[in-house]
Amino acid sequence: MFWNFLLIIFIVCAILCAVGFYRFVYFLSIGYGFAIVGGGITIMILSLANGWSGELTWLLVLQTLLFVIYGTRLSGFLLYREIKNAAYRKTLREATGNDKKLPIFVSITIWITVAILYTAQVSPVLFRFANGSTDSVIPVIGIIVSLAGIILESVADKQKSEQKKLNPEKVATEKLYKIVRCPNYFGEIVFWTGIFISGLTTYTGIGQWITAIAAYISIVYIMFNGAQRLEKRQMKRYGNDKEYNEYANSTPIIIPLLPIYHLNKQDPLVG
Structure with missing residues (x-):
């Protein structure tokens, strides 16, 4: 170990x-x-x-x-x-x-x-x-996946900053944010997915498997929890905004194409 x-x-x-x-x-x-x-x-x-x-x-x-x-x-x-x-x-x-x-x-x-x-x-x-x-094939695949995650995070952060600079009072909804509401958190998950993949052919014994799996599950949980807290703040600020609610109700919150739109209980008056 x-x-x-x-x-x-x-x-x-x-x-x-x-x-x-x-x-x-x-x-x-x-x-x-x-x-x-x-x-x-x-x-x-x-x-x-x-x-x-x-x-x-x-x-x-x-x-x-x-x-x-x-x-x-x-x-x-x-x-x-x-x-x-x-x-x-x-x-x-x-x-x-x-x-x-x-x-x-x-x-x-x-x-x-x-x-x-x-x-x-x-x-x-x-x-x-x-x-x-x-072996080097699997770790190289993992590196490519992780690099894709870094690029996704970087582009998402840049796009959000640009949109906030133009309109500080509006949630970012353009470019990557049209596909998923938290593309930076998704990029984080992709990065650590690559790290986990890179070790798939080397884990030896239950201790190594548990350590790697527990770390991966933890970071995924933390990203979902972060998205949940971000959504709660946005609901508090934009909950009565029709445009925001239409966007939030039709755009996956953290995983593209996965129809999970909310991680908080929605108020039927604003949802």
Whole structure:
């Protein structure tokens, strides 16, 4: 199961997401991106130091680069949006209780929990090289899927920013947002689907399977929960807007083509 190496990755992830002690939402946002970058680089160092990569060093570099691109883009985008966008800062404060401080034991519990989650999320790459797997087709497919997820997230965030700049008082409904209401969350799911796929031919023993599956289910749940909370805020703000309701009632909320339109109970007066 390689508990000693998982512990090293956990420590790195915990250190990098400790920014959440400044503002607890950072445990799940900016610190999340930092932790994924750090976890990926740690796996590369461990693999090279232990001679695990062999002739697949190129694959190790590609998978590490994928984590670096993903985490850097995510944390960089969130930092830029918070610094430059006053409306977003206001929304963030409202969503997080106006920066209300959590009891320290609660913060520590969240910190340890998310550090464990981030460790599990990057674990498929650790398992591949620590297990000495030599196949490359499946991990390359996983990399392609994950790269598609990063591109989807990036394009969705850019399109939303552009639409909000033109009309701050309206929900983004154009381009990717015509297909699905939360394309950035869908992109996140696609990214981690690729990571999970990349380890399918290497998981050994029930421990590795449970770790990989639990991490994947957790991130999918978190994305659906995030979409649910976003919808709740939008319903509160736009619930009496006929155009918004027509859009929300006809556009899947998170998975394209899947007819799940709402994750919250709808008021029949506005639905």
